[in-house]
Amino acid sequence: xxxxxxxxxxxxxxxxxxxxxxxxxxxxxxxxxxxxxxxxxxxxxxxxxxxxxxxxxxxxxxxxxxxxxxxxxxxxxxxxxxxxxxxxxxxxxxxxxxxxxxxxxxxxxxxxxxxxxxxxxxxxxxxxxxxxxxxxxxxxxxxxxxxxxxxxxxxxxxxxxxxxxxxxxxxxxxxxxxxxxxxxxxxxxxxxxxxxxxxxxxxxxxxxxxxxxxxxxxxxxxxxxxxxxxxxxxxxxxxxxxxxxxxxxxxxxxxxxxxxxxxxxxxxxxxxxxxxxxxxxxxxxxx
Amino acid sequence: xxxxxxxxxxxxxxxxxxxxxxxxxxxxxxxxxxxxxxxxxxxxxxxxxxxxxxxxxxxxxxxxxxxxxxxxxxxxxxxxxxxxxxxxxxxxxxxxxxxxxxxxxxxxxxxxxxxxxxxxxxxxxxxxxxxxxxxxxxxxxxxxxxxxxxxxxxxxxxxxxxxxxxxxxxxxxxxxxxxxxxxxxxxxxxxxxxxxxxxxxxxxxxxxxxxxxxxxxxxxxxxxxxxxxxxxxxxxxxxxxxxxxxxxxxxxxxxxxxxxxxxxxxxxxxxxxxxxxxxxxxxxxxxxxxxxxxxxxxxxxxxxxxxxxxxxxxxxxxxxxxxxxxxxxxxxxxxxxxxxxxxxxxxxxxxxxxxxxxxxxxxxxxxxxxxxxxxxxxxxxxxx
Numbered sequence: 016x017x018x019x020x021x022x023x024x025x026x027x028x029x030x031x032x033x034x035x036x037x038x039x040x041x042x043x044x045x046x047x048x049x050x051x052x053x054x055x056x057x058x059x060x061x062x063x064x065x066x067x068x069x070x071x072x073x074x075x076x077x078x079x080x081x082x083x084x085x086x087x088x089x090x091x092x093x094x095x096x097x098x099x100x101x102x103x104x105x106x107x108x109x110x111x112x113x114x115x116x117x118x119x120x121x122x123x124x125x126x127x128x129x130x131x132x133x134x135x136x137x138x139x140x141x142x143x144x145x146x147x148x149x150x151x152x153x154x155x156x157x158x159x160x161x162x163x164x165x166x167x168x169x170x171x172x173x174x175x176x177x178x179x180x181x182x183x184x185x186x187x188x189x190x191x192x193x194x195x196x197x198x199x200x201x202x203x204x205x206x207x208x209x210x211x212x213x214x215x216x217x218x219x220x221x222x223x224x225x226x227x228x229x230x231x232x233x234x235x236x237x238x239x240x241x242x243x244x245x246x247x248x249x250x251x252x253x254x255x256x257x258x259x260x261x262x263x264x265x266x267x268x269x270x271x272x273x274x275x276x277x278x279x280x281x282x283x284x285x286x287x288x289x290x291x292x293x294x295x296x297x298x299x300x301x302x
Numbered sequence: 303x304x305x306x307x308x309x310x311x312x313x314x315x316x317x318x319x320x321x322x323x324x325x326x327x328x329x330x331x332x333x334x335x336x337x338x339x340x341x342x343x344x345x346x347x348x349x350x351x352x353x354x355x356x357x358x359x360x361x362x363x364x365x366x367x368x369x370x371x372x373x374x375x376x377x378x379x380x381x382x383x384x385x386x387x388x389x390x391x392x393x394x395x396x397x398x399x400x401x402x403x404x405x406x407x408x409x410x411x412x413x414x415x416x417x418x419x420x421x422x423x424x425x426x427x428x429x430x431x432x433x434x435x436x437x438x439x440x441x442x443x444x445x446x447x448x449x450x451x452x453x454x455x456x457x458x459x460x461x462x463x464x465x466x467x468x469x470x471x472x473x474x475x476x477x478x479x480x481x482x483x484x485x486x487x488x489x490x491x492x493x494x495x496x497x498x499x500x501x502x503x504x505x506x507x508x509x510x511x512x513x514x515x516x517x518x519x520x521x522x523x524x525x526x527x528x529x530x531x532x533x534x535x536x537x538x539x540x541x542x543x544x545x546x547x548x549x550x551x552x553x554x555x556x557x558x559x560x561x562x563x564x565x566x567x568x569x570x571x572x573x574x575x576x577x578x579x580x581x582x583x584x585x586x587x588x589x590x591x592x593x594x595x596x597x598x599x600x601x602x603x604x605x606x607x608x609x610x611x612x613x614x615x616x617x618x619x620x621x622x623x624x625x626x627x628x629x630x631x632x633x634x635x636x637x638x639x640x641x642x643x644x645x646x647x648x649x650x651x652x653x654x655x656x657x658x659x660x661x662x663x664x665x666x667x668x669x670x671x672x673x674x675x676x677x678x679x680x681x682x683x684x685x686x
Contacts, residue, residue, distance in 0.1 A: 017519045024511035129344040131532065133564045140543050152543050155511070225508040225536035227564050231342065235506050267512040271501065274513075278475060278504040 019149060021267045027155045027224075029263025030162035034217035035236050036243040036255050037166070038089075038210025044186050044250035045206050047105050048097055051112040053214055054233030054240065055119030056092075060085045060215025061228035062123065065132045074138045078219050082212040089211025090204050116237060123230035131229035139223060154223040161216065166256065169209070173252075178205065186250075235280065242287045248297025257298055262286060330373035331625050333616060334393030336386050336414055337405035343381035345560070346605045350405030350428065351376065352598045353606030357613035360593070367620045372613075375399055379406050383413035390417035390425075400625045401425065401616055401635075405609045408432035408477060415442045424619075424632045428612040429554075429605050431478050433684070436653040441632050443653040445612045445644070446577060446604075449478055451683050452553050453485020455575045455659040455675045456526055460551055461493025463661075463673060464573075466524035469495050470517045472510075472537065474555075475502040479528035482553055486526055489680070498522050508536045514544045524548055530555040535564025542568035549573060557604035562667055569664045573672055577644040578607035579660040581671035590643035601668070602643075611642040654683035 035057055042050045060081045067077035096115060100108045139153035173179035184192040185202040193199050217236075222228045243262055247254030262283050269282035277285060290298070335354055338347035354374055362371045375397045379386040386406060393399045394417070401424040404411040411430035418425035419439035427435050429446040436442050447455075460466050469490070473483045483500070490497060498520040501513045517525060527537060527550055534556045541550065542565075554576040562569045580602075582588065590610055594602040619634035639648045645657040658676035662669045675681065 017515065020515040020519070021512050024515055027511060028509065124344075129342075130560055131564075133535075133566070137539070137566060142543075142545060150545060154543075221509070224511070224540065226539050226566070227508060227532060227536050229532065232508075270503070270512045271516040275475075275500065275502045278502065279507060280504065 016148065021271060022264060023149070023151060023155075025264030025267030026260065027158050027263070028266060029260035030159050031217050031220055032239065032243055032263055033256050033259035034162055034165065034213045034220070036240040036247070036259050037169075037252065038213045039240050040244040040247065040250055040252060040255040041206050041210045043244060044252075045203060046097065046101070046108075048108045049105070049112065049241065050097075050210075051109070051237055051241075052092060052096075052115035052119060053210070054237035055116050055123075056085050056089060056211045056233075057214040057218040057221075057236050058123060058228065058230070058233040059088070059119070060218030061222040061232055062127055062132065062218075063215070064219030065134055065222055065228055068138065069135050072136075074219075074223075078216065081215045081219055085215035085218075086208040086212035089207040089214075092211075093203060093207040116233070120230050120233070127230070129230065131227050133226045133228075134222070137223075137226050158220045158223070161220065165213065165216065182206065239280070239283060242283060246287050246290055246297055248299040251297065251299040254297055254299030261290075261298075330371040331367050331620060332373050332375050332397060332399045333613075334390070334397065334399035334402035335374045335376045335405060336379040336389050336393075336402070336410065337376060338381035338407065338410070339376075339378035341380035341382070343407055346407075346429075347378075347381070347405065349558070349598070349603050349606040350609040353594065353602075353609035354403065354405055354428075354613050356590070356593050356597055356606075357610045357617070360589070361614070361617045367617060367625065370625075372617055372620070374613075379410045379414070381407040381410050383409045386410035386414040387417055390414035391421075394418070394421045394423050399423070400620070400628065401631060403609070403612045403616060404428055404430060405605075405612075406430060408435065411435050412438070415439075418442065422628050422632075424616070424628060424635055426612040426616060426635070429608040431481065433477075433481065437686075440636075440653070441628075443615075443635055443649055443655075445615060445647065445655050446608045447554070447657075447659065447681075448654060448683050449481025450485035450488070451681050452575050452659065453482040453487075454489045454680050455485075455661075456482065456551055456553065457486045457489035457493050457495060458675060458677070458680060459573070459575060459661055459673070460524050460526060461490065461495040463675075464524065464549065464551075466522075466549065467494050467496055468498055468523040470498050470520050470522040470525050471500045472513060472517070472525060472527040472529075473500065473502050474529045474533060475504055478530075478555065482528045503533070503537075505530075505533065507533065510537050510540045514540050514546065517541070518544055518546050522548060525550045527552055528555065531558055531561035531564065535561050535569075538565045538572055539568045551575075554604040557662070557669070559601055559603065562664060562669075569667075571664060573661060573663045575659050575675070576604050576662055577611075577657075577660060578602060578604055578662075579645075579671055579674070580662065580669045584641070586641055587643045607643045611644045611647060614642045615640060615647060650683055650685055652683065652685055656681070656683065 039053050063081040064077045067080045068074050142150045181197045243258045247258035265286045266279050337350050358372050377389045404427045408430040411427045415438035419441050425442050427444040473479045550572050552574040556574045557576045591602045618640050622634045623630040648656050661673040663672040
């Protein structure tokens with residue numbers, strides 16, 4: 016029973032990691048940029064989610080607003096920060112990204128204050144019985160459900176629609192895709208929009224669990240998501256999903272049984288090291 | 303001609319203003335104050351600064367130090383040792399303060415304590431908990447509890463006063479949490495407490511799903527959980543959300559309005575060991591509590607109360623000696639025996655405070671009196 020409960024907690028955590036890391040892997044797959052500032056968008060998503068929920072009383076509305084606003088900001092970041100650097104070494108974009116991340120953190124502190132914000136009336140606190148005495152809160156159920164729905168929609172988009180196929184073609188070979196009349200720039204905008212919106216959704220989900228969004232909320236996410244996409248095989252969507260779930264579950268059991276030896280982050284990275292020793296290329300080949 | 307006279311008037315006026323200001327400055331007794339006003343600890347820094355300023359205002363309103371005003375020289379140390387050490391040197395050599403007070407965390411306070419000790423200048427740590435701070439030397443004092451002391455009080459509270467014998471421990475894995483855990487476990491056996499499980503988390507953790515599941519499976523009578531408001535708020539929220547209804551016992555890291563704001567309804571009934579009794583009838587504590595609320599716009603917390611206390615300790619010592627005789631000042635602080643917002647204060651030979659532990663509970667969205675623990679043997683801080 017406890018094992019099943021811990022597995023469930025691991026899946027909840029994995030679902031959040033998946034939503035954060037997916038945007039990162041999409042952007043890396045398309046542009047070869049390690050978008051560290053992605054984690055700041057995750058934090059911003061949490062802030063908007065809390066503020067709009069507190070103002071309107073509707074979590075669903077807040078989630079949509081948060082995803083759209085952060086998605087648009089993602090496009091802006093690409094347009095203003097990354098696009099001018101595309102011809103340069105990827106290191107330049109990485110440094111720009113780290114700078115952006117720090118600027119965002121300090122910006123949150125100035126705008127929203129250093130204390131952090133909470134839901135005035137935390138939503139979805141009640142519990143559901145999954146049968147056999149396995150209880151889970153509605154918020155955790157929503158997180159897993161949301162992740163499954165969002166990722167299914169994404170899978171459908173990328174394999175069944177013209178936009179999705181154009182996207183995959185651009186990832187594989189931008190030049191040939193372009194010669195077939197695909198507007199590469201549009202694909203990149205779409206990519207940043209979707210990736211950033213997913214991070215925003217993850218931000219709202221995390222605040223549902225913790226009821227606290229702080230300026231530094233993205234700090235752990237920034238490097239954990241990098242570890243996950245490396246483990247997944249840089250640029251592989253499938254790999255990222257599997258890696259996110261695996262790390263979520265390893266952390267869940269690890270914090271309880273060996274947490275006094277290795278803390279949660281150390282566990283995740285120890286797992287990463289061991290996994291890469293066995294499979295240096297990551298779990299999956301890039302799509 | 304007109305121009306010249308105007309210039310002359312300005313010069314006279316300027317000289318006059320300068321003269322007045324230097325008279326004021328020469329008269330005031332300067333005390334160094336390092337505090338995190340920016341960075342991750344800025345929230346506590348704000349409370350600390352207001353608590354210290356309130357104490358200075360109260361001392362000066364009551365006649366100052368034998369007629370001379372007390373003045374704080376305040377620097378932002380960002381809770382960083384890299385900032386606090388040079389600031390300590392600057393306060394001692396350039397600002398020529400008679401003593402220093404730390405309104406900061408352990409790292410910054412330890413680094414500054416070494417500098418104060420080397421320069422033979424008294425230094426009082428208001429609420430930093432690391433054991434090595436007072437071990438810097440005889441010039442360094444502390445007005446807050448060490449973790450071990452509070453941990454021992456926690457064991458008495460849980461095992462004897464509340465009668466809860468089966469306990470799960472959740473520990474913040476830093477010097478604060480670990481020393482609390484050590485103190486609690488040291489006395490647990492004495493009060494008949496059986497420890498069902500021990501779990502560590504890092505200061506970055508906000509999601510406690512797995513630990514909550516495991517603790518729930520143990521079904522303890524009570525949970526002893528260390529942390530700061532930004533970890534304890536999410537932890538208590540998640541414990542209650544999972545249906546864990548047993549008492550949760552925390553410490554002064556929870557103390558303040560932010561914990562209640564984050565945990566909301568889940569905060570109700572949470573009990574902590576701390577330094578400030580909100581419902582105190584003592585006029586000095588009451589003056590502090592109402593004065594702080596008026597000055598800051600939010601209720602007093604442990605950090606502000608401890609900083610307020612540290613300033614009062616120094617002010618009382620300054621009244622007894624020539625403020626420029628630092629050795630005499632150190633001696634006066636060492637033999638302190640005063641009543642402050644956090645209780646009756648005196649120090650042991652290491653410079654650790656001896657005072658009662660206040661037990662507070664969250665009721666109707668605010669901190670309230672639950673009990674007091676004043677067992678001098680149980681609460682004796684280390685002597686070396």
